[in-house]
Amino acid sequence: MEKTKVAIVGLGTVGTGVARLLLDHGDRTARHAGRTLWLEKAVVRDLRRSRDCDLPAGVLTDRIEDVLEDPEIEVVAQLIGGLEPARTIMLALLESGKDVVTANKALLAEHGGELFDRARALGRCIAFEAAVAGGVPIITNISQCFSANQILGMQGILNGTSNFIVSQMDEQGWEYDQAVTEAQRRGFAEADPTMDVDGTDAAQKLAILAHLAFGARVHWSRIPRVGIDQLSTTDMRFAKELGYRIKLIAHARLVPAGLELSVAPTLIRIGIPLAEVRANYNAINVIGDAVGDVFFHGQGAGQMPTASAVVADMIDVAVGRTPITFRTLELWSQRESPVAMRPDDDLPGRYYMRFQVQDRPGVMAKITTVLGNWNISIASIIQHEPDRSELQDGTVPLVIMTHEAPEGAARQAVEQITQLDVVNPNAVRMRVMNDHMTS
Amino acid sequence: MEKTKVAIVGLGTVGTGVARLLLDHGDRTARHAGRTLWLEKAVVRDLRRSRDCDLPAGVLTDRIEDVLEDPEIEVVAQLIGGLEPARTIMLALLESGKDVVTANKALLAEHGGELFDRARALGRCIAFEAAVAGGVPIITNISQCFSANQILGMQGILNGTSNFIVSQMDEQGWEYDQAVTEAQRRGFAEADPTMDVDGTDAAQKLAILAHLAFGARVHWSRIPRVGIDQLSTTDMRFAKELGYRIKLIAHARLVPAGLELSVAPTLIRIGIPLAEVRANYNAINVIGDAVGDVFFHGQGAGQMPTASAVVADMIDVAVGRTPITFRTLELWSQRESPVAMRPDDDLPGRYYMRFQVQDRPGVMAKITTVLGNWNISIASIIQHEPDRSELQDGTVPLVIMTHEAPEGAARQAVEQITQLDVVNPNAVRMRVMNDHMTS
Numbered sequence: 001m002e003k004t005k006v007a008i009v010g011l012g013t014v015g016t017g018v019a020r021l022l023l024d025h026g027d028r029t030a031r032h033a034g035r036t037l038w039l040e041k042a043v044v045r046d047l048r049r050s051r052d053c054d055l056p057a058g059v060l061t062d063r064i065e066d067v068l069e070d071p072e073i074e075v076v077a078q079l080i081g082g083l084e085p086a087r088t089i090m091l092a093l094l095e096s097g098k099d100v101v102t103a104n105k106a107l108l109a110e111h112g113g114e115l116f117d118r119a120r121a122l123g124r125c126i127a128f129e130a131a132v133a134g135g136v137p138i139i140t141n142i143s144q145c146f147s148a149n150q151i152l153g154m155q156g157i158l159n160g161t162s163n164f165i166v167s168q169m170d171e172q173g174w175e176y177d178q179a180v181t182e183a184q185r186r187g188f189a190e191a192d193p194t195m196d197v198d199g200t201d202a203a204q205k206l207a208i209l210a211h212l213a214f215g216a217r218v219h220w221s222r223i224p225r226v227g228i229d230q231l232s233t234t235d236m237r238f239a240k241e242l243g244y245r246i247k248l249i250a251h252a253r254l255v256p257a258g259l260e261l262s263v264a265p266t267l268i269r270i271g272i273p274l275a276e277v278r279a280n281y282n283a284i285n286v287i288g289d290a291v292g293d294v295f296f297h298g299q300g301a302g303q304m305p306t307a308s309a310v311v312a313d314m315i316d317v318a319v320g321r322t323p324i325t326f327r328t329l330e331l332w333s334q335r336e337s338p339v340a341m342r343p344d345d346d347l348p349g350r351y352y353m354r355f356q357v358q359d360r361p362g363v364m365a366k367i368t369t370v371l372g373n374w375n376i377s378i379a380s381i382i383q384h385e386p387d388r389s390e391l392q393d394g395t396v397p398l399v400i401m402t403h404e405a406p407e408g409a410a411r412q413a414v415e416q417i418t419q420l421d422v423v424n425p426n427a428v429r430m431r432v433m434n435d436h437m438t439s
Numbered sequence: 440m441e442k443t444k445v446a447i448v449g450l451g452t453v454g455t456g457v458a459r460l461l462l463d464h465g466d467r468t469a470r471h472a473g474r475t476l477w478l479e480k481a482v483v484r485d486l487r488r489s490r491d492c493d494l495p496a497g498v499l500t501d502r503i504e505d506v507l508e509d510p511e512i513e514v515v516a517q518l519i520g521g522l523e524p525a526r527t528i529m530l531a532l533l534e535s536g537k538d539v540v541t542a543n544k545a546l547l548a549e550h551g552g553e554l555f556d557r558a559r560a561l562g563r564c565i566a567f568e569a570a571v572a573g574g575v576p577i578i579t580n581i582s583q584c585f586s587a588n589q590i591l592g593m594q595g596i597l598n599g600t601s602n603f604i605v606s607q608m609d610e611q612g613w614e615y616d617q618a619v620t621e622a623q624r625r626g627f628a629e630a631d632p633t634m635d636v637d638g639t640d641a642a643q644k645l646a647i648l649a650h651l652a653f654g655a656r657v658h659w660s661r662i663p664r665v666g667i668d669q670l671s672t673t674d675m676r677f678a679k680e681l682g683y684r685i686k687l688i689a690h691a692r693l694v695p696a697g698l699e700l701s702v703a704p705t706l707i708r709i710g711i712p713l714a715e716v717r718a719n720y721n722a723i724n725v726i727g728d729a730v731g732d733v734f735f736h737g738q739g740a741g742q743m744p745t746a747s748a749v750v751a752d753m754i755d756v757a758v759g760r761t762p763i764t765f766r767t768l769e770l771w772s773q774r775e776s777p778v779a780m781r782p783d784d785d786l787p788g789r790y791y792m793r794f795q796v797q798d799r800p801g802v803m804a805k806i807t808t809v810l811g812n813w814n815i816s817i818a819s820i821i822q823h824e825p826d827r828s829e830l831q832d833g834t835v836p837l838v839i840m841t842h843e844a845p846e847g848a849a850r851q852a853v854e855q856i857t858q859l860d861v862v863n864p865n866a867v868r869m870r871v872m873n874d875h876m877t878s
Contacts, residue, residue: 032586034767137584145576147471148750290747291574294737308729311587328473
């Protein structure tokens with residue numbers, strides 16, 4: 001049987017999982033690739049650190065040159081996180097004639113153009129299924145299975161940490177801080193979870209998906225994003241009363257004027273599959289003009305789901321599928337982006353708004369007058385009789401669901417309302433997902 | 440730009456959709472394949488029949504020889520249903536040097552071995568994404584994306600007609616006949632829906648998926664199957680009372696002794712994604728030992744979703760991905776099947792049973808004694824106080840949910856119970872899906 005020599009750079013959690021699949025289950029790659037993927041080298045920084053897998057003698061090394069200088073190693077899983085030295089190592093691997101598999105979405109979101117151009121110039125390829133949604137094979141599905149479609153939109157839960165925290169808040173009634181502590185205790189959140197909870201991680205993944213689906217070359221930092229760190233269980237309770245759940249949604253939609261992209265806590269009607277995604281799962285709904293909507297749900301991270309995606313990529317590279325896909329799709333090439341990102345303020349949407357208001361006559365008239373001035377129509381209002389605990393700071397919650405209105409009008413109306421003397425300055429405003437997008 | 444000449448054989452609903460995607464949206468195939476798919480010929484039986492799409496002059500023909508004898512046509516979408524002349528035409532296409540894309544699952548389930556062997560011998564390939572679950576790209580996902588996994592099990596709703604009927608019965612409270620009439624009126628069921636409602640269609644698709652996932656070469660007719668045509672709303676109501684919905688489930692599971700395969704109405708706990716699949720949608724949950732469970736949901740049939748899958752296959756063939764996959768996977772080859780189908784009677788499962796019993800003393804003791812003799816343990820029982828309408832034939836429903844028991848014991852226990860003089864001979868017995876299979 002043919003043999004393809006491969007290497008792993010970075011033997012952390014995912015790297016160890018990849019090593020295990022290659023070493024313990026060589027029969028699978030033989031069956032699915034018609035060849036053996038032979039693990040020749042695994043490069044680590046510290047040789048003395050104990051590892052959770054038994055490597056054959058001579059495989060472990062702390063010298064990247066052992067990979068770069070071995071012309072027989074054809075495919076390398078580059079599993080170092082962060083931007084540097086990951087970028088430099090990736091370029092060195094390409095220069096030395098290796099095809100590269102990576103799970104590093106931050107690197108692609110930041111330096112995708114440079115890396116893909118260099119790979120093309122060198123006749124090499126880069127595979128990155130594991131970079132978005134871990135075990136859910138969304139990269140292959142969008143770039144291969146839906147190629148007869150114009151993708152019209154996508155909505156995804158792309159950050160498992162945030163979804164775990166939000167689900168705990170929803171199901172247990174916990175406040176944000178308590179849910180974060182539980183996520184950290186269960187290993188679903190880092191000691192510093194900032195990148196997960198502030199929407200950065202989801203925006204980086206969305207930038208990659210938007211590139212695949214729409215050819216849009218958008219830097220992730222240009223995607224408007226709101227995290228879950230300001231989310232309150234008060235709003236989750238009101239949302240449920242209105243028939244919705246709140247999820248951190250990465251949203252993309254093709255509209256006549258361009259492309260809408262955003263990451264934000266969003267209300268989704270209960271019963272729609274995305275609203276029912278629990279724990280640390282990921283899910284994506286893709287809408288194609290021919291195929292309709294297709295929904296994917298699975299483990300978005302974790303050792304073996306991510307390793308499953310990395311090894312599938314290594315097989316695809318070794319047998320020759322990825323080189324074809326990489327060549328035909330011209331990802332992150334200098335070709336002009338066919339869609340322009342639409343200016344935010346024109347984006348129409350429905351909104352959930354919560355104001356903390358003083359419980360006295362005339363307040364409702366003042367607020368609804370501002371909304372009327374901005375031409376924002378009200379779909380429903382909730383104001384309950386106050387209980388004592390809510391009245392502690394002298395205000396009660398007033399919740400308004402709007403009909404469709406431009407983002408700019410909604411934002412400015414909320415700003416004006418919070419300047420009223422009867423309204424607390426801390427208002428909440430969230431988008432409501434359009435049901436029509438998900439049939 | 441490079442050009443690949445293609446043809447369509449059979450211009451029915453799906454064929455017309457394929458022609459539209461190729462003719463109206465050539466830019467997509469150009470963007471995703473780096474080449475034009477040029478529709479050279481469309482072969483039909485009757486040239487005079489009016490068509491729902493405008494073909495350029497010279498494309499339409501009633502002579503298959505126009506395709507067979509044109510060496511420039513490389514890829515053919517063979518979209519004729521049934522076994523003959525579909526099989527003969529497919530062989531002729533392969534012999535004349537064409538790669539073939541098909542949506543005909545009955546043909547593959549019946550003659551897959553012959554057709555794939557012939558294609559291999561001729562150095563050609565066959566693509567069949569559209570044969571199972573239409574727009575849900577399950578073939579590519581199993582044969583490519585999960586290749587680092589041992590698939591442990593699958594549960595699918597693979598027949599949209601049945602799911603539409605069952606969903607209507609569940610949501611509207613309609614009996615089977617009324618739901619069938621509605622499905623026919625809405626175009627979701629044929630005038631003769633036998634193959635859909637008796638489980639044949641789902642068994643054919645399951646045979647194909649089982650071959651891909653487990654290497655099992657099982658003829659669909661050997662898969663035990665029960666349709667939905669005997670399903671009663673009485674059981675749907677009792678199931679809901681117990682916290683379950685009834686769906687027609689195609690089931691596969693790898694067990695130490697071999698492979699379980701079945702198609703049958705099955706109770707699924709409400710809230711599990713498969714239980715929430717509505718209307719004519721298809722869905723599949725795949726469990727891999729590395730990736731965990733991944734759930735897919737989308738349109739399983741219909742003109743454009745199926746055409747989307749066919750054109751994606753044509754692109755994959757034209758760019759060269761399918762030839763690689765076809766060569767490495769050795770589908771339906773003469774290699775021995777690595778798994779044996781397990782004899783039915785040993786399959787363990789949980790069961791829902793409904794007996795119509797006479798409302799008099801001692802009945803419960805007689806029934807539970809038989810279950811005890813077969814070593815079947817009872818998880819829950821429902822017997823409501825009878826209302827007058829239920830007593831018309833002098834019997835009342837008695838519903839029993841069992842703990843896990845072998846299929847053979849459950850079957851024989853029900854047979855013995857229905858021979859009791861206090862029990863109506865028409866009992867109902869259905870499997871309950873194991874929650875652990877779907878996390």
